[in-house]
Amino acid sequence: MNRVLGDRRAIVVLLGPALVLYSLVMLVPVVWSFGYTAFEGNAISGFHFVGLDNFRELVSDPKAHEALWFTVRFALVLTVVQVGAGYALALFYVFVLRRRSGLVRTLVFFPVVIPTVAVALLFQQLFEVAPRTGPVNQLLELVGLSPVDWFSAGGTSFVVLLLMETWRSMGFYAVLLYAGLIDIPEEMIESARLDGASWLALVRHIVVPLSLPVLLASLVFSINGTLKVFDSVVALTSGGPGSTTTPLTLYMFQTSFAYGQYGYGSTIALLLSVLCLLVTLVIFRSARRDATEA
Amino acid sequence: MSTGTLTGTTVTSSAAPRASKGPRRRTARRVLAAIATTVLLVIVAYPLIWLVLGSFKSQDEFLNNSVFALPESWSLDNYATAWTEGNLGTYIRNSVVAVFPSLALTIVLGVAAAFALQVMVWRGRNVVLFLFLAGIMVPAQMILLPLFTIYVRTGLTGTLWPLIITYTAIGLPLTVFMIATYFRGVPREIFEAAALDGAGALRTFLTIGFPLIRNAIFTVALVQFFFIWNDLLIALTFTSRDDLRTIQVGLLNFTGQFGQVQYGPTFAAISLNVLGTLAIYLVLNQRVMKGLTAGSVKG
């Protein structure tokens, strides 16, 4: 039996193609890219060895710091907001709409499948202030507030980005989390309710602990996506105004392709990779701790 | 004020107050739930409705009329412009040609690899599994420059091959990881029984492993599809000619030489995308929801 499931030839046939492709297209380039960090230049000007200069540049480059700070801020805030919104929606589906939630779930899920660029173009128009006052600003005027020039500053652009990403993804997270909530036995909820537990206490002591695994999976999923955010930012603000909404991903892209600095671009990519690894590790460790506590 | 807090408050406000359940309360709850649902649907749907209305407006209406105004005519000119001048047909074709082969390859290779890593028994499999895992965390930016060099040297630029190859490889880590999780959930006895019946490893995989997780494969394929379909970074980097562009890259390009935006055709192009996606989505939706609800991401 173990001869069968340990059959060398079968392993090579099954695993070989995937491993070869994966190595050639991902592993080798990662190492290669790591090598670039010690060089300067591009193929026109040729490469020359500069040792640790790129890393020194990274330490002293205000643009890199700004991009790093933006990336971290964006990932943390958006993860909390979008998973939070998704969780609230999931609770709403399970406890308020109950069996009638199917259609609503479907509709709210839909935005996640629209091409990001299309969504971004749409939000640009929605939040427009000039030359036309867009729908959002008209609403603000209706309730007696003055219109906001959303894209003129980093802070407000950040808000629009958050709203857009939340609008896009809350339905997706809601469905993911719904899967975790639906498994909670009705009797548990009912008996707690008969004991006179308040709604909040119910959520805190029964619902959240029981749906924790799915919640954690969503968090990992979300933070991994938000750290690598690229298309939404490019399409919505192009990193502007100035470079106030430029994440590391975009800064790396500009540095490499627009300014022809391959070495420095790779150094920024390395910083991003390290960041992703760190965050994932932290989440997994804390998840393990939570699991032991529970 | 985010939609999150909004739905959050509706959840709590429409929550059941303690045990008392008078009929009046029940009606009040129903009404509150209905209101909350309506608000939610407006938030989700209004932007899309506004978009479709906008796709019928002329440039002049965009610049000089109210944004809430209905279009003055229901002409399809913008759609025609988007389709012909905007090359939308070409972009859609490229997206399809690049995405579906990569999707099929990713799934086939990924499932086979996951079987070899999770079901079969050999030394070093954990190391290889970890290698695949690491790939989930590595941002695509890290491999962009070397890949570009490779594709240029091999003369693949100017075709869609760079996209297909890159998408396939980038999709592998998550596919392997998710499928392996499913295989872990299958009782080992099933495979062992097959092996005792004298089936070879490959036959066990084809006749038992693959069919067993058919639903899971569908779910993973969907998740991957949306990832690849919405990719901008790879497509932006490796398509150097207009006739190779995918939808995402093409949409970014609805501007003229001096930065002028043709609102109508842009909206029409977006609408076409949204409606197309909506059609695919409605056809597949039942499967998506089932797949996701089946706890596909419990891992």
Next chain:
Amino acid sequence: MTARTNTRRTTTVISAAAAAGALLLTGCSGSSDSSAGAEGSSAFSYLSFAENTSIQDTLTALSEDACSTENEAAPLEVTTQPQATYDQQLQLQSGQGALPTLFASGNSPLLAQELDDAGQLVDVGSELESLGKTDAIIPAAQSTIEAIYGDTTYVLPTEFNVEGIWYNKALFEDNEITPPTTWTELVDAATELAAAGITPLSADGKDGWPLTRLVGNYLYRTLGPDALQKVADGDAALTDPEYVAAAEAIADLGAEGFFGKSVGSIDYDGALNQFLTGDAAMFYMGSWALANFNDPAQNKIGAENIGFLPFPDVEGGAGTSSQLAANIGVPLAMADSAFDSGAKEWLGCIADNFGTQSLADQGVITGFASDVDASDLPPLTALVQEEIDRTDETVLWFEALFNPEAATTSQTNAQLLVTGKMSPEDFMAAVQRDLG
């Protein structure tokens, strides 16, 4: 469009991909690229920005008429490539030795210089000389080419645009304003217009370049025509007080609200529309906008109602308002590898006829001499033609001599400068830092 490539910040970002082609000069093997069109060496292949249609239309018109003989020997083949990935494509082809015969020379002047350094471009200046057509390129255009590219002429000027302030005559008269000739008068005029509730200056702040154009002009007026060459040579820095003063002057316009509200959200069309619907009194732009001015569907204020002002003098400055800012549109280059007898014939024919054909068909003033009678032109076009004929010295735009990184920084931060979210010192320091 070298001069105004930056279609949108988005596009700027995407041009990112452009420089990627850099790699390709390492010489790669086999091209699977069919668009190069170099196979039939007798064909006259032209590669254009997809966004620019006027050049290809003019060439096509020539091939059917004035250059039909040349076209029979070497048929014109047009291919296009979007601006965002244009440079990348060009470098791909150059790396594979498959450049088209004639092509738009890329988004930034630096690319053409690189290609020329690599010996890939035809010295069209001396080719025209050998054809006896030295006066095909008008002097003003020639001086602009030299200012950007140096002494060798390896590009053809498909447009010749002068830039300045277009103004709404009726609005000026209603508010009793005489066209300003000095910076102080301009500021005074803007103050009066603003008080009357009119947006004094309409500007595309989303793309940023129309704002930095003003900074560049101010520098040329205060420090003279070599102001930015000095920066390029390292003899001066943008952070020097006299340079910062220019950024400050433009930032002050913004602080006074002279660009109207939310200038950062106004795109090119929006700015144009503000001016052409009478909402704004002045509009700094190049003469390529004549196409819009002469289109009654877009122009609601009437072409006869538009006047032109050179960027005004700054009191005590070393430059004068006769030094108009100018650019040569999309500069075309010719590939050395594809320059055969057929291509040379075509070059001669273009030199003779391109200017006339373009002006007659498109109303576009080119850098080539033309024999169109001024009385046949729309009045505004004739006016610009006169301005050009009067000009013997031109200046460039702010980013003309910058590397791509500094140009991007300048254009993306321009709106922050005029909305007061970035100080003039910081703005100039950021650009200077990227100049390296």
